Structure formats: structure tokens, C-alpha cells
Amino acid sequence: MIPRKLRRLQGRQFGTLIGLILLSVVLTILTPYFLTVSNLVNVVQQSAIIAIVAAGITFVIISGGIDLSVGSILALGGLVMADALQAGVAVPVAIVVGLLVGLAAGCVNGLLVTFGRLPPFIATLGTMSAVRGLALMYKDGSPISGFSDSFRALATGGVMGVPAPVITMLIVFVIAHFILTRTKVGRYAYAIGGNEEGALLSGINVRFHKIVVYGISGMLSALSAVLLTARLNSAQPIAATGYELDAIAAAVIGGTSLLGGEGTLFGTLIGALIMGVLRNGLNLLNVSSYVQQVAIGAVIIIAVFVDMALKRKR
């Protein structure tokens, strides 16, 4: 059963990838500014932050949940990390502090969903607001700006022309893919999302593994905060407002089912890139920002529509 499922998933990832390639071909024809090395590097870099948030949310969605609090957790994690950096804490330590804030906030989500028995949508809707409030309280609404070059290198640096955020993103996806496909954490997430009762009856510690996926989501949101803060040289309490929707869209375009039990990180990565390429292309083509919102909405709807149509055919 599992091999067949995997094969089907791979087929769908392939479809999304072709979508991305076709989109790129269309943009290459329409504008000479799209297919240049510097622009492609630019697009991947721009997609990195949402892609990492989306990687975390993919775990949650696969387990049958949803996480609306990612943007707020990103803001809070970023502020605490920024505060630590300005207090003179070493860069790696400050990052770990930020990640722990994200992990903790994610675990709170997990606890609310498992022991609190709240629907994930409600639990994370609550923490989305509460954590945003904490972020605003943290420095009384003010941003924290101005960091050392060694920290900023996480956004501005790179290795052999590959920007640091892209490298970070790739490392995150490789590790996350390994966890999702090769470890209990990932396998159980699929099992819980596919059939929670079945998972429970077969002896999986459902509560524990749900808390783990929310923890992963929170931690990856905080990791995105590192890139965002380094990129803007500022951590803002209002940062990343609305990112939860972009991240969910990336996962869904990439073939992750909101019903749970299905999805891949490769698909999510392509989903994030499709949104990034679309925004970039529409900027280059000077398409009105009103039309851009219609375009992004249309792509989300079409991607899922075609996905479900193909599923019914099988």
C-alpha cells in the first residue's frame, strides 16, 4: 500500500514541478529580465522565508492539523533573538534562544490541541492573536534594529554566489524531508493525519507526536525569523503578518491535503517557489498589484482543483 501511495505522490509532485517550469517559460517569453542568473537567485532568495515557514506547516497539515500562529511566532522569536543579539550574546546562542521561543510556542499549540482537546484551527487562531500581542508588548510596539555584520551575513552572505538564505533553506528541507520520510516523527504524522483512530489503536502515542509536529512548526517559524531579521536588519513586532496564509498556500499548491495524511516537502518547496516566481514575474511585467492578488488566488484555486480532479480520476 505504501509504495503505491508514494508513487502517486511523486506523480503529483512532478505535476507541480512542471507547473513551475511552464510558468518560468511563459515569463521568459514575456520579459527579458526574468531568465537571468541574478534574477533567479533573487527569486529563490525571496521565497526562502515563506518556504521554511511552509515546511513546518506541512508537518502540521500532514498530521491533520493547521497552524495559524506561524507569523506571530516568527515575530516573537525574532524579537527575543534580536534582544539577545543586542545584549551582546553570541550569534549562535541568540539564534538558539529564538528557536527555543518558537519551539515553546509551538508546543503550547500542541498542548492546546491534545490535552486541551481544542480544534487546531481554534487553538492556533487564539495563539496567533495572543503571541502577536506578546510580540507587541515585548518592546512596547517598537522594532529592534541594527545588528552586527556577522549576523547580517546570514541574509547578505553566501557561498560561491549562492546566497546564505538559499543554503539555509536547502539544509532545512533536506533535514525535514529526512525526518518526514525516514523517522517515526514523520511516519506517525502521516498515520495520524490519515486515520487518527487507527493510529491510536495501533499503539502510536498520538498526543506526543502531535505536540512534536506543532513544535517543529513553531521552531521553523522562529528560524525564518533569523533570515527575516538579518535581511531587514530589524526585528519588528508586526513582522510576518499574514504569512500563515502564504505558507498554507505554498503547502496546498504543492499537493499537501488539508484533510491530512498526504503531502511532501518537495511539493511544498515547489509551491513556495511558484508563488515567489509568480510575484517576481508580475513585478517585472508591471502588472497592477490588484491583478497580482487575483493571480495568486487563481493559482491556489486551480492547483487544488486540478489536484482533486486527478485524484477522483484514479
Next chain:
Amino acid sequence: MQHALSLALVVLALCQAGCGRGNEGEKKGPTIGFALTTLNNPFFIDMKKGAEATAQRLGVNLIIQASERDIDVEKQMQIVENLIQRKVDALCVTPNGAREIVPAIVKATQAGIPVFVVDMKVDEKTLREAGGSIVSFAGSDNFEGGRLAGEFVASKLGGKGLAAILEGVPGHETGESRSKGFRAAVKDKPGIGLVSSQSGGFDRAQGYNVMQNVMQAHPDLQAVFACNDLMALGAIEAIAASGRTGSIVVVGFDAIDEAKEAIRSGTMDATVAQYPAEMGRVAVESAVIVLKGGEVPAFVPVKIELITKANVDSVVAQQ
């Protein structure tokens, strides 16, 4: 495969719909990119119109791109990066954050693109330290505007009464300058008490709700200064809902059409007029002058004035 095809088709269709307008005016002149804060606010729509009319007149290809939310500094950075990739000759920008825009300006500087800042000042220290530079800033003095509003409220209340401020987005430079200006004006008026200063997020619905709450807490409130007209318009509705229209002085900021209409009908007392279309014009003109080898001043002030029932019609005629 079907999936992919439909995706590509939609993009094609939308591009044709979207670019039709853009390409029609394709000229031989320079290309100027304009990264605008948002197009969900009439203030920036007016600025866009001013910039477009000027571009038309001067034979400039103007690319205007706006982020969906006015607080989204990262989207704005993406837009600037994309405009750099588009190889624009000059860049105009209304920053979404006084400090957060700096890395984007540095990128433009490194790409050799002259940058013209409009409406919101860039934090100079951050810019200098980061090694970026701008050619010129065109905008109004928001602090002065807030001060004008404060003086108006004080005189309208006869120097005695309770006032509240509806602030903008926390940490947003423009809104903070306005509320600081207002505070500075009422500070030396011992009879004026500032009982509340809460954020309405520059948003109409939030302005309504916050105003409602403030009136609950301070039933004897006599004046409110909203750091933009959208919040003031929301506040007017909240005041009307509590049946107190006319008993609370309402002052907004920006002088958008709806606010001027409200002043004419008497539900609002004053607003501070900025001239966004003028800012758009100045930005594009400055860019063209510099691209032709000329020079522009580092600060081009765009006038700011208080609009009340007395002068609302003459101001509209001027515009």
C-alpha cells in the same frame, strides 16, 4: 500536466490583462520604478495618479508596484529587488519602515540606481551606517501636521477639555510623528487633558472599535485626533452610533475625498491636507532631472495645511 498547463494559461491571460495597459504607453524615455506602500489607501492612489500623469507628460516608462499591506516591509524589499532586476534607471520609494527599507536602498545604491524617497523619511543614521545613499526626499512634515491639528483642537475647545489620539500602526514613523506633533501642541495647554492614546492601526474598522472603547472609558471626551482619515471616518461612525455627533471634535489627517465630504457635511471638523499627488509628481520630476544630469535639493518640502469647513471648498478647487 493539466495542472501545469492551466497554471501557465492563467498567468498568460492575467499578464495580457495586466500588461495591456503598461505596454501601450511604452516609450523611449527612461524607466523609473516606484515602490509604493500600498494601493489600499486613497492617499497612495492619489500619489500614483500624480506620478503617472507626470510620467506621461515627461515620456517616462513608469513601473508602479505596491505591497498588499502597508506594514509589509519584506514584500516591499522584494519589490525593490525585482525592480533592480528589471534594470530601472531610477527608483522612487515610499518606505514601509524608516529603518527596514535601508537594506533595499543599499541594494539599489550598489546597483548604481539613484533612489528618491517619498512621504516617509528614512532613518538617516541607519542609512549612513549601512553605506546606502538617497538623492532626495520629497514629503511633508508630519510632526508639523500633528501640531497644526493640536492647535486647532485646543482653540476649538476654548483651551479646556479632554482629548484622545487614535494612533497609527505601532512603530510606524509617519503615524508617530503625527501623534508626537499633536502631543507637543497640547502639552503647553494646561486646560487640555490627553486621556487616551490608542492604536487604531491606520484602519477604518479598528478606528471605529477603538473609538467606541475610548468613549466607554471616557464619556466626557470632547475631541479626538486620528493619525489618518480612515480612522477618523471610523471614529465618526462610532460617535454617530452613540448619538453624540457634534459633541466631539474630530480631526483626521491626509484630507482624502471622503474626509473632505465629511467636513462639508459637518460630521468631521478638520483634517490635515498633504498633497500626495504633488509628492508623486515631485518624485518623478526629480528622478528625470537627475537622470538628465541635473541636480535636485536633498529635501523637497511638500506643503501641509489644516482644512476646515472654512477653506475646504477653496482647497478642493486648488487641487
